[in-house]
Amino acid sequence: MKIVVLNGSPKGEVSVTVQYVRYLQKQFPGHELKILSVAHEINGLERDQAKRQTVMDEIESCDGVLWASPVYYFLVPSQLKRFIELIWERRAEEIFRGKYGAALVTSIHCMDHTAMNYLTGISEDLGMRFVGGLTPASDDLTVPKERTSLINFMAYFLHAIETGAPTPRSFAPVNYSPGTYRPADFAEATATPAGNPGTGDGKIVILTDGNDPESNLGRMISVFQRHMPSPVEVFDLNNVAIKGGCQGCIHCAYDNTCVYQDGVKQFIQEKLLPAKAIIYAGNIKDRYLSSRWKMYIDRTFVFGHTPYLSGKQIGFIISGPLRQLPNLRQIFEAHTQAQRCTLLGFATDEGDTETITAGLQALADRLVWALVHGLQAPPNYLGYGLHLLFKEFVPMVSGIFRADHIFYKKHGLYKDQHKGLRQRMMNLLFAAMNSLPKTRREFQKQMKPGMIADLKRIVDGAKPAAG
Ligand SMILES: Cc1cc2nc3c(=O)[nH]c(=O)nc-3n(C[C@H](O)[C@H](O)[C@H](O)COP(=O)(O)O)c2cc1C
Structure with missing residues (x-):
């Protein structure tokens, strides 16, 4: 059988995940596992229709598709996210319909389940028959027991294709037809409430990738902004100089210096770090935000595993069916928790105009309250688990992630309060x-x-x- 492997690592062939696939190629010589490095090649695929067609032809002629990807910030790398967007944008989804699919995702087990949920949902949205996934740790290939799991995973995938095994959906299709959010009485919707105490010093920023005033998101941002008693600065990620997606080279681990010399780190240092509160705003695209958003998030790896936003208030203004995507909500929550921030909540455009405005006002009121009273919430399970994981991981790799190690020591993040x-x-x-x-x-x-x-x-x- 022919299996097309969609390699999601920006490192192309020099990737941890690809070693798992190479091992499978040796274990299953009777089958063809054709690796296509779609993440590494994303710029070419975006520009060049012929290149894209070659990939689509390979997929069309295969018996099964194996997504093989690292986890980047609880999802797949921005380059693979972009490839997934291109499937729909260039109307290539029919090629995937009815194909058997599976996913192999390597990581350090930090929210690898949300990345797997994402690939499962995407496969099902493409009409694929998704068999299942495997989430080994990056170095599991060195462990005999884990190699057996890998072989069994692949054997079952092939068996499922051969026998036409049933593949019930794991996630419901997303049903979303947004109305236009246009508050009739804009002045009323955007008025600062009487008796609002203000927010004192400290900037409030909104980070978005879509501030078109004629879009739902743009109008939601305006309503929120005007409801705040203090100025709120809006930054559009499309105007931040981002030369490209994270390449996974880990050069930044030494001293937080990225190989790209563009504006990302400077933007974070100058615009975000002085803020007391950050509101993330975006349009849902498939089962996440846009690949532009993801590119920015991946590039924050320049700060390694440190909670560089620690202590800030974080909220979300989302245009799209967030309530139908608990996996995405969990990713947002995990980001807030990993960063040791306080989650204010989510305002979305699900509902009628009145409901949307009320949601935005609620978010604004909560933010004002949190800033005035210095609200800080204790971590929940996600936060606690993530902190424990990093506390174990960072010292283990302190020779490589030197900058993280220095940060953890300086800020007492290694200390064990319960011992x-x-x-x-x-x-x-x-x-x-x-x-x-x-x-x-x-x-x-x-x-x-x-x-x-x-x-x-x-x-x-x-x-x-x-x-
Ligand atoms: C930018 C970046 C973000 C990452 N985010 C995560 C993450 O959220 N969870 C996790 O468990 N590992 C994360 N990792 C670790 C990778 O998933 C892991 O090293 C993977 O095995 C690399 O595979 P590759 O060599 O095929 O790219 C991240 C690595 C990088 C460079």
Whole structure:
């Protein structure tokens, strides 16, 4: 059988993910695994119709499509995202319809499931028969057990094609026909509410890739902007000098210097870092924002695994069916949590004009409140998990990611709050009490009151909140 492998790594052949495919080529010599480096070649594919046609011809003649991609910021790299956009833009989706598909995604296991969900959803939207995915860690190929998983994954993919195995959808199709958002009484919709306390010092910025005043997104940005008591600066990513997508070269790991000499790092340092709040605004394109947005996000890798936005308030203004895309919402939330920021919420254009305006006003009110009161939310599971993962990963690779290591040491991010001396002493005591039936019975009797003892002391001593 012929399997077309759509390689999503911007590194082309010199890619970790491609090594997994090369291994599969050796394991399954009776089948052709044709690798097409669509991410590496994206500029040519964008410009050159003949090149694009060659890729589409290969896909048309194959029995199955294997997406093979690294995870970049909880999704696929911007170059593969762009390739996916081109499929619809150039009306090539029919070529994929009915083809069997699968995905192989390598990473350090940081939100690899959202990248896999994305590729699953995209495959299903293209009418493909998606069999499943495998998400090995970058170095799993060196582990015999994981090589067996890889072989089994491929064997099942081939088996599914051969036998015409059923492939039920995992994700519902997205149904979205947006109305035009045009508040009748624009002045009322955009008025700053009376008694609004203002937001004090500190910039508020909106980062968008679509500020056309005649679009829903453009009008939503205006309504939000005018509802804020302080000036809000809007930056359009189309005007930020971005020479290209992240190439995955990791040169920046040493001292946060990117191989591209363009405006991305400077833009972040000068425009975003001084801000107290950032509102991300964008149009949903397939099951994410645009590839331009993704290109910008990938390029923030110049700051490595550091929470360079730490402490900021973050909100989202989204034109598109966000409520139908919980995977995308989770990606947004994970970004906020990884950056140790506070998530204000999401305003979307799902609903009638009144509902949309109310959503924007709610976001603005929450932002004002958060800024006035210095709101900082504790991490949830996503944040906590991501911080633990980075705390393990960064020291493991500190020789390469030197800049991260310095940042983590300087900002105390390696410190383990839950393994303090008191906790260790308590554990010794509990272990001793649990070791004898008699003391264990007493210990278990005291379990519930013991669990709330520290908290109860705080509650008992609490006074009414100021103001
Ligand atoms: C810009 C960039 C972003 C990344 N984002 C993630 C991520 O969100 N989650 C993750 O687990 N790994 C992430 N990684 C690590 C890669 O997914 C991993 O190294 C992958 O195996 C590289 O595959 P490749 O050599 O085929 O490109 C990122 C790497 C880069 C360069």
